[in-house]
Amino acid sequence: MLDTLKLPERHYLNNGHGFKSWLLTKDHKRIAIMYLISISVMFLLGGLFAAGVRVELLTPQGDLFLADTYNKFFTMHGVVMVFFFLIPSTPAVLGNFLIPPMIGAKDLAFPRINLLSLYIFWLGAAFFFYALFAGGVDTGWTFYTPFSSFSSNTNVIPTALGAFISGFSSILTGLNFLVTIHRMRAPGLTWFRLPLFVWAHYATSLIQVLGTPVVAITIIMVAVERMFGFGIFDPTRGGDPVLFQHLFWFYSHPAVYIMILPAMGVISEVISTFSRKTIFGYSFVAFSSLAIAVFGFIVWAHHLFVAGISTYSAMVFSFLSFSVAIPSAVKVFNWTATLYKGAISFETPMLYVYGFFGLFLIGGLTGLFLATLGVDIHVHDTYFVVAHFHYIMVGGAIMGYLGGLHFWWPKMTGRMYSEFLSRISAILVFVGFNLTFFPQFILGYMGMPRRYHAYPDEFQVLNVMSSAGAGVLGIGYLLPVIYFLWSLKKGEVAGPNPWGASGMEWQMPSPPPTENFTEQPIVHGEPYEYTPHVAREANLV
Amino acid sequence: MGSFGIPLFPEQASTFAKDVDALYLFIVATSAFFALGVSIAAVVFGVIYRRRHAGEIGARIEGNLPLELLWSVIPTMIAMVMFGWGASSYYKMRTPPAETLNVYAVGKQWMWKFQHTEGQREINELHVPVGRAVKVTITSEDVIHSLFFPSFRTKMDAIPGRYTQLWFEASKVGTYHIFCTEYCGTNHSGMIGNVVVMEPAAYQAWLSGGTTEGTLAQRGERLFGELACGTCHLDTGKGRGPSLSNIVGKPVELADGTTVTADEGYLRESIINSQAKIVKGYQPLMPAFQGLVSEDNLVALVEYVKSLSPTATATPAGTAPAAAAPPATPANAPAVGEKK
Numbered sequence: 001m002l003d004t005l006k007l008p009e010r011h012y013l014n015n016g017h018g019f020k021s022w023l024l025t026k027d028h029k030r031i032a033i034m035y036l037i038s039i040s041v042m043f044l045l046g047g048l049f050a051a052g053v054r055v056e057l058l059t060p061q062g063d064l065f066l067a068d069t070y071n072k073f074f075t076m077h078g079v080v081m082v083f084f085f086l087i088p089s090t091p092a093v094l095g096n097f098l099i100p101p102m103i104g105a106k107d108l109a110f111p112r113i114n115l116l117s118l119y120i121f122w123l124g125a126a127f128f129f130y131a132l133f134a135g136g137v138d139t140g141w142t143f144y145t146p147f148s149s150f151s152s153n154t155n156v157i158p159t160a161l162g163a164f165i166s167g168f169s170s171i172l173t174g175l176n177f178l179v180t181i182h183r184m185r186a187p188g189l190t191w192f193r194l195p196l197f198v199w200a201h202y203a204t205s206l207i208q209v210l211g212t213p214v215v216a217i218t219i220i221m222v223a224v225e226r227m228f229g230f231g232i233f234d235p236t237r238g239g240d241p242v243l244f245q246h247l248f249w250f251y252s253h254p255a256v257y258i259m260i261l262p263a264m265g266v267i268s269e270v271i272s273t274f275s276r277k278t279i280f281g282y283s284f285v286a287f288s289s290l291a292i293a294v295f296g297f298i299v300w301a302h303h304l305f306v307a308g309i310s311t312y313s314a315m316v317f318s319f320l321s322f323s324v325a326i327p328s329a330v331k332v333f334n335w336t337a338t339l340y341k342g343a344i345s346f347e348t349p350m351l352y353v354y355g356f357f358g359l360f361l362i363g364g365l366t367g368l369f370l371a372t373l374g375v376d377i378h379v380h381d382t383y384f385v386v387a388h389f390h391y392i393m394v395g396g397a398i399m400g401y402l403g404g405l406h407f408w409w410p411k412m413t414g415r416m417y418s419e420f421l422s423r424i425s426a427i428l429v430f431v432g433f434n435l436t437f438f439p440q441f442i443l444g445y446m447g448m449p450r451r452y453h454a455y456p457d458e459f460q461v462l463n464v465m466s467s468a469g470a471g472v473l474g475i476g477y478l479l480p481v482i483y484f485l486w487s488l489k490k491g492e493v494a495g496p497n498p499w500g501a502s503g504m505e506w507q508m509p510s511p512p513p514t515e516n517f518t519e520q521p522i523v524h525g526e527p528y529e530y531t532p533h534v535a536r537e538a539n540l541v
Numbered sequence: 542m543g544s545f546g547i548p549l550f551p552e553q554a555s556t557f558a559k560d561v562d563a564l565y566l567f568i569v570a571t572s573a574f575f576a577l578g579v580s581i582a583a584v585v586f587g588v589i590y591r592r593r594h595a596g597e598i599g600a601r602i603e604g605n606l607p608l609e610l611l612w613s614v615i616p617t618m619i620a621m622v623m624f625g626w627g628a629s630s631y632y633k634m635r636t637p638p639a640e641t642l643n644v645y646a647v648g649k650q651w652m653w654k655f656q657h658t659e660g661q662r663e664i665n666e667l668h669v670p671v672g673r674a675v676k677v678t679i680t681s682e683d684v685i686h687s688l689f690f691p692s693f694r695t696k697m698d699a700i701p702g703r704y705t706q707l708w709f710e711a712s713k714v715g716t717y718h719i720f721c722t723e724y725c726g727t728n729h730s731g732m733i734g735n736v737v738v739m740e741p742a743a744y745q746a747w748l749s750g751g752t753t754e755g756t757l758a759q760r761g762e763r764l765f766g767e768l769a770c771g772t773c774h775l776d777t778g779k780g781r782g783p784s785l786s787n788i789v790g791k792p793v794e795l796a797d798g799t800t801v802t803a804d805e806g807y808l809r810e811s812i813i814n815s816q817a818k819i820v821k822g823y824q825p826l827m828p829a830f831q832g833l834v835s836e837d838n839l840v841a842l843v844e845y846v847k848s849l850s851p852t853a854t855a856t857p858a859g860t861a862p863a864a865a866a867p868p869a870t871p872a873n874a875p876a877v878g879e880k881k
Contacts, residue, residue: 067728067731306697307698311632318627322624329612337605343599354587368571372626375565377634378565378695449722
């Protein structure tokens with residue numbers, strides 16, 4: 001069957017050649033590809049910093065780098081991964097590419113603003129690279145005051161401005177998605193016929209638009225205090241250092257949901273496709289995304305349980321923090337129930353989904369320890385927290401992102417990658433990830449604090465396990481670079497719908513033409529419709 | 542405790558430790574139940590319902606409302622148990638008993654300085670007696686630090702410009718880690734030390750081992766003189782500043798009509814930022830001592846002012862704990878027993 005497939009003659013990749021045709025494009029798909037390349041570079045850079053950190057921690061003594069160098073490594077690892085990789089990852093690449101076709105549109109509502117958001121992202125990254133080459137920054141990605149406002153003598157302002165500027169890229173992308181989802185749905189595509197990927201991005205966009213301005217203001221306040229000596233956070237000038245933490249986490253806690261919600265959207269699409277079955281409890285999965293986005297805004301002070309907030313407010317925020325756990329649990333249960341009586345196959349995207357399951361479960365459940373006051377006091381700011389958020393932000397978000405990339409790669413490029421190598425990669429990522437981060441839970445409960453350049457001897461065994469795991473994880477992440485690049489020239493031609501998926505994006509040719517659809521699609525049925533009729537049409541029988 | 546040679550828990554060396562570990566294990570067990578349940582279901586479904594031929598499609602099942610309610614309500618109830626247990630443990634950690642031994646901790650890039658009311662000063666080392674509630678009043682000279690006693694399962698940030706507090710009752714003699722858990726710059730990971738938990742008798746011996754400066758309150762009294770505080774703060778209440786006798790722990794009426802309780806934080810603020818809260822009936826004449834008095838010396842001054850309120854201070858400064866007969870010791874009965 002497959003050898004009869006040919007790439008379409010005309011598609012978005014060959015519609016115009018040369019740098020100019022890319023840099024001036026208004027095509028959401030080309031912008032997505034440019035984001036893909038940009039954030040892959042940033043991911044590689046962030047990974048190198050992480051490698052430095054893990055190599056240093058092989059021995060208890062701080063013997064590889066100077067303390068200042070180590071501090072810069074973990075800071076730049078965090079800044080790059082959070083602001084320049086995770087926040088744009090799934091939305092800017094997969095969301096950008098897929099939201100218009102998923103709703104039957106030719107492009108986003110504001111194609112020029114979409115390109116602008118990419119340029120703003122690059123500008124923000126340029127500020128970061130300036131800071132990097134000027135000697136780096138050592139505040140931690142959290143920029144806590146008053147350390148960042150008067151104590152650190154590194155490039156705080158350029159780095160902070162980099163995060164500030166790239167924030168606008170995130171705001172504009174979110175705004176674009178919101179308007180697009182409201183205004184550009186195909187005839188017949190009601191809200192409850194939207195793919196759950198679109199729902200997840202709708203919820204994400206709300207956070208991007210409502211939350212990002214707060215961190216932008218906060219960053220400006222740090223810069224103003226540092227440059228002009230205004231007393232905002234510095235207590236010797238009448239400021240309040242803890243105020244910074246409230247403002248910072250008001251955005252940065254919801255920012256975790258900017259990273260994980262789109263990944264959850266990917267999971268819903270992939271799990272339905274590879275089970276050939278509609279999502280169990282569609283409306284519960286859709287509304288749980290909104291619930292996570294809303295509740296995410298009222299839990300920030302659990303980052304401040306040991307920062308001298310009152311006993312009463314700590315209890316209120318502990319209570320509220322549990323509220324986020326429930327919609328997350330509801331999603332997991334519904335996904336599991338979707339598998340029941342499915343017709344399940346295990347190509348690479350589905351392996352990533354299973355990996356996501358394992359890692360997100362651990363990540364989510366360990367969040368309960370941190371919401372529980374009595375336990376949080378002990379594990380706060382230890383490696384327990386490091387392990388927890390890596391399980392969510394790497395285990396959850398990146399597994400989802402990679403699963404999505406493997407799922408839609410044939411749509412984006414028209415070609416298949418090596419199934420064998422990609423399965424190996426999915427397994428290596430899963431095993432390597434657990435080996436890296438599971439020991440850190442134990443380290444944390446043992447009391448090892450975060451951001452330690454040197455540590456007492458008794459923590460060494462677990463640190464060596466963690467560093468060894470990071471090596472495996474690194475290979476797992478590098479493999480896709482190889483087989484994805486290979487597939488561009490040599491990969492089998494995929495055809496429009498290699499997985500037999502039901503989504504509207506699979507009705508386009510692969511790769512799709514610039515205008516996505518030659519005729520305006522009209523939606524008649526429900527999403528995730530896998531009926532014998534559909535199966536015949538998709539040429540699967 | 543440990544398994545396969547890898548330690549899993551730090552020592553249980555305070556009265557909090559058992560409760561926190563039990564709560565931790567409860568959440569571990571609950572989490573393991575759910576994680577295994579979902580994982581096993583996913584794997585079993587994956588095997589049973591694997592696709593057997595290319596055209597196979599799944600059953601049409603759209604959802605099930607009772608099931609949705611069930612798996613929303615049950616996790617909520619379990620979460621509320623965690624919340625309640627965690628909140629009650631936390632409440633205990635945040636509520637020191639009336640009778641405590643008081644220690645001051647000042648974080649500074651990159652060391653911990655501890656001051657005992659009896660006058661001993663230590664760096665990166667803290668000596669405490671076993672079986673006695675110890676309250677640590679914490680601040681920082683520069684950036685935010687965090688004082689962490691893993692074996693006691695408690696920590697609290699050291700925040701410049703204000704006092705925070707934690708308390709513990711060590712339950713096991715030994716030497717345990719002190720870590721700084723809030724990133725504070727270059728030598729953050731060098732800001733570590735030891736808490737030495739001693740038998741009461743050994744602690745007494747340690748306390749009486751040489752300090753030439755007198756008690757913390759006596760040092761404060763000298764500073765009080767050097768800074769000429771006494772020229773205005775007369776005991777009679779007729780000075781330009783209010784009398785400092787018997788004010789600690791009591792409400793203070795302010796010029797703007799509000800009332801504050803005179804605690805350590807209020808006393809500290811009134812020294813370094815004297816205009817912030819003006820006592821009713823007085824003029825804002827006092828200079829601000831911001832930047833002129835180190836946190837160590839502020840602690841001494843605060844302790845001296847506290848010593849002027851003998852009814853309010855649980856452990857009168859200058860009195861060795863064993864000699865002090867507390868009026869009532871509700872929460873730390875063992876301490877009473879050990880005095881025999």
